[in-house]
Amino acid sequence: MQPRLKEIAKALGVSTATVSNVLSGKGRVSDETRKLVSEKIREVGYRPGGPGRALRTGRSGVLGLVLPDISNPLFPALAQAIETAAERSGQGILIADSHADPGAQAEALQRMIQRGADGIIIVPCRGTQVSDLPLPAVVIDSASTPGNCVCSDHQRGGQQAVEHLLDLGHRKFALLGQSRRSSVQSDRIAGMQAALAAGAHAETFWLEDGTPDFAELARRGTTAIIATSDLHALTALTRLQDAGLSVPGDVSVIGFDDLSFSARITPGLTTLAQNMPEIAAKAVAHLSLQLESAPLPMARLVPMELVVRGSTGPAPDFPPRKKPSPQQGDVTT
Amino acid sequence: MQPRLKEIAKALGVSTATVSNVLSGKGRVSDETRKLVSEKIREVGYRPGGPGRALRTGRSGVLGLVLPDISNPLFPALAQAIETAAERSGQGILIADSHADPGAQAEALQRMIQRGADGIIIVPCRGTQVSDLPLPAVVIDSASTPGNCVCSDHQRGGQQAVEHLLDLGHRKFALLGQSRRSSVQSDRIAGMQAALAAGAHAETFWLEDGTPDFAELARRGTTAIIATSDLHALTALTRLQDAGLSVPGDVSVIGFDDLSFSARITPGLTTLAQNMPEIAAKAVAHLSLQLESAPLPMARLVPMELVVRGSTGPAPDFPPRKKPSPQQGDVTT
DNA sequence: CTGTTAGCGCCTTCAG
DNA sequence: CTGAAGGCGCTAACAG
Numbered sequence: 001m002q003p004r005l006k007e008i009a010k011a012l013g014v015s016t017a018t019v020s021n022v023l024s025g026k027g028r029v030s031d032e033t034r035k036l037v038s039e040k041i042r043e044v045g046y047r048p049g050g051p052g053r054a055l056r057t058g059r060s061g062v063l064g065l066v067l068p069d070i071s072n073p074l075f076p077a078l079a080q081a082i083e084t085a086a087e088r089s090g091q092g093i094l095i096a097d098s099h100a101d102p103g104a105q106a107e108a109l110q111r112m113i114q115r116g117a118d119g120i121i122i123v124p125c126r127g128t129q130v131s132d133l134p135l136p137a138v139v140i141d142s143a144s145t146p147g148n149c150v151c152s153d154h155q156r157g158g159q160q161a162v163e164h165l166l167d168l169g170h171r172k173f174a175l176l177g178q179s180r181r182s183s184v185q186s187d188r189i190a191g192m193q194a195a196l197a198a199g200a201h202a203e204t205f206w207l208e209d210g211t212p213d214f215a216e217l218a219r220r221g222t223t224a225i226i227a228t229s230d231l232h233a234l235t236a237l238t239r240l241q242d243a244g245l246s247v248p249g250d251v252s253v254i255g256f257d258d259l260s261f262s263a264r265i266t267p268g269l270t271t272l273a274q275n276m277p278e279i280a281a282k283a284v285a286h287l288s289l290q291l292e293s294a295p296l297p298m299a300r301l302v303p304m305e306l307v308v309r310g311s312t313g314p315a316p317d318f319p320p321r322k323k324p325s326p327q328q329g330d331v332t333t
Numbered sequence: 334m335q336p337r338l339k340e341i342a343k344a345l346g347v348s349t350a351t352v353s354n355v356l357s358g359k360g361r362v363s364d365e366t367r368k369l370v371s372e373k374i375r376e377v378g379y380r381p382g383g384p385g386r387a388l389r390t391g392r393s394g395v396l397g398l399v400l401p402d403i404s405n406p407l408f409p410a411l412a413q414a415i416e417t418a419a420e421r422s423g424q425g426i427l428i429a430d431s432h433a434d435p436g437a438q439a440e441a442l443q444r445m446i447q448r449g450a451d452g453i454i455i456v457p458c459r460g461t462q463v464s465d466l467p468l469p470a471v472v473i474d475s476a477s478t479p480g481n482c483v484c485s486d487h488q489r490g491g492q493q494a495v496e497h498l499l500d501l502g503h504r505k506f507a508l509l510g511q512s513r514r515s516s517v518q519s520d521r522i523a524g525m526q527a528a529l530a531a532g533a534h535a536e537t538f539w540l541e542d543g544t545p546d547f548a549e550l551a552r553r554g555t556t557a558i559i560a561t562s563d564l565h566a567l568t569a570l571t572r573l574q575d576a577g578l579s580v581p582g583d584v585s586v587i588g589f590d591d592l593s594f595s596a597r598i599t600p601g602l603t604t605l606a607q608n609m610p611e612i613a614a615k616a617v618a619h620l621s622l623q624l625e626s627a628p629l630p631m632a633r634l635v636p637m638e639l640v641v642r643g644s645t646g647p648a649p650d651f652p653p654r655k656k657p658s659p660q661q662g663d664v665t666t
Numbered sequence: 667c668t669g670t671t672a673g674c675g676c677c678t679t680c681a682g
Numbered sequence: 683c684t685g686a687a688g689g690c691g692c693t694a695a696c697a698g
Binding site: 001002047048049050051052054055060061062065069070071072073075076077079080083084087092093094095096097110111113114115116134231232234235237238239241242244247259260261264265266267 | 334335380381382383384385387388393394395398402403404405406408409410412413416417420425426427428429430443444446447448449467564565567568570571572574575577592593594597598599600
Binding site for chain 2: 674675676677678
């Protein structure tokens with residue numbers, strides 16, 4: 001049995017309130033009894049239990065995290081960042097998967113409320129609007145999603161990707177998305193299109209319509225592929241390599257999100273990373289403010305960071321600036 | 334404000350006990366009042382609040398999940414499976430990351446207890462032994478980990494990988510692990526070594542000692558690489574492709590865990606998948622039994638499943654059985 | 667400055 | 683068959 005407040009109090013012959021006061025440091029307690037009590041607390045390893053405290057204070061110290069798909073490979077970084085940020089402020093994370101289903105999402109939210117979550121961080125499923133929650137909530141999604149929102153600046157990220165490649169002399173792009181209905185992907189592609197300089201050309205492909213023939217694209221003059229996810233960039237990269245083309249010698253490839261594998265493949269995948277710790281910290285902080293009904297800071301965009309690895313290089317016919325050559329990584333031969 | 338039991342009772346002129354009885358279906362209530370009460374409950378969307386119930390019953394309906402590293406790419410599948418299994422039995426999941434640190438892990442466990450978790454599912458960090466928890470616990474790790482345990486049959490998985498490649502005529506293997514101290518990886522490699530037939534030869538590499546030169550290995554006659562994780566298999570595969578070698582034409586590659594990218598690269602990665610739904614279901618069921626202090630079923634091994642994709646094929650000099658040739662995926666040329 | 671008291675929301679005896 | 687009462691563990695407001 002876990003030790004209880006009452007037992008500590010009884011063992012020391014003081015009242016439970018005194019022990020509680022020592023714990024919280026609030027009520028006035030004489031130094032003597034304080035020392036005595038803290039000693040006992042440490043001795044028996046007492047920790048105030050959540051449920052009792054939650055009942056009394058209306059605060060559980062737990063935040064709900066609702067995601068559309070835990071198995072999405074981007075999730076680990078986000079969940080880890082949020083867990084870390086929450087832990088830092090002494091809060092736990094109750095997790096739920098809405099399976100990209102609005103009904104299940106609503107149900108998950110209800111359960112979070114029922115379980116006493118103090119606030120909710122939600123990555124909503126497509127086409128869903130979170131509203132009328134009796135709880136503070138933060139939405140993490142694209143900037144075009146209504147509601148309180150913290151997210152990466154996906155559009156600017158798209159621009160950064162294009163600018164990087166323009167600098168390397170690329171003029172003919174293939175833009176690669178999965179689904180038009182994803183506002184994150186749409187934002188990224190919109191940013192890319194906005195950044196296209198005069199003379200540059202880009203064709204957009206959606207994988208939901210089928211996978212383009214990357215080798216054929218290269219043959220027709222495309223020298224750079226920008227995918228809205230590292231997952232799709234990886235698909236393109238391995239298909240090109242399998243067809244005997246060189247990356248980045250023949251075609252440069254760039255992705256998004258810096259997934260776990262991106263640094264470990266050959267060549268390393270150039271990508272736009274989300275600053276998850278920052279997003280998580282902002283989300284948790286935003287929630288904390290709402291909990292204290294403080295004035296709400298507006299939605300914040302977090303910049304994405306360009307991570308340059310080996311998969312992007314100068315366009316094939318572009319005069320190199322610094323590097324002597326695309327430097328194909330041949331070994332010992 | 335959420336509706337409370339008391340308010341429902343008052344609104345209907347009955348006592349709180351009656352409402353509670355209707356909710357639980359336990360105490361005897363007349364059909365008439367029962368219908369009246371259930372109606373009202375549905376009308377106002379009442380759900381019994383967690384904290385009050387937890388305090389009274391000693392059950393929170395929440396399970397703790399403690400992981401050594403949420404950002405591990407294997408985690409999403411596991412977390413999702415556990416969340417789904419727990420949800421099915423009406424339980425929530427409180428998540429924590431021990432950051433592979435025994436101290437943090439102990440602290441995380443304490444917090445789960447404090448927050449009122451009914452039980453704990455833990456993937457312990459290396460060299461850690463979970464003990465003396467005042468709570469039911471299930472350990473998910475390799476079979477060589479002491480304590481209650483549900484896990485994949487990693488050793489048998491290693492055998493399956495080798496057998497698959499032996500069938501294809503391979504005789505010279507490279508075995509690839511990350512760290513000797515990981516018991517999951519050690520089990521897998523042990524299984525591989527046990528399955529080696531007479532005449533077959535294998536060399537083992539640990540990435541913690543440095544990355545081997547895969548192209549050089551191929552040149553020296555290795556025709557099959559078995560990695561203990563798809564992540565490392567991917568590293569090998571892209572390095573080989575980058576060096577102009579064909580997979581599986583020159584070298585076959587096989588991995589473990591069927592990570593998100595494994596099906597989406599070219600060639601698709603042959604791998605041994607863990608049956609996460611099964612593991613999760615067993616873990617949750619095991620916990621539920623412990624909660625009812627029922628007789629404990631012993632630790633269970635869950636078989637791994639061989640998923641054959643394009644990265645494995647007949648050994649180069651092996652007489653093909655069905656396929657006419659390794660079939661290099663050249664396009665339209 | 668300290669200790670007693672009341673009650674957070676719920677469920678479970680026990681009387682009515 | 684239903685209602686009243688007590689208490690789970692804790693803390694905030696009060697009395698001593």
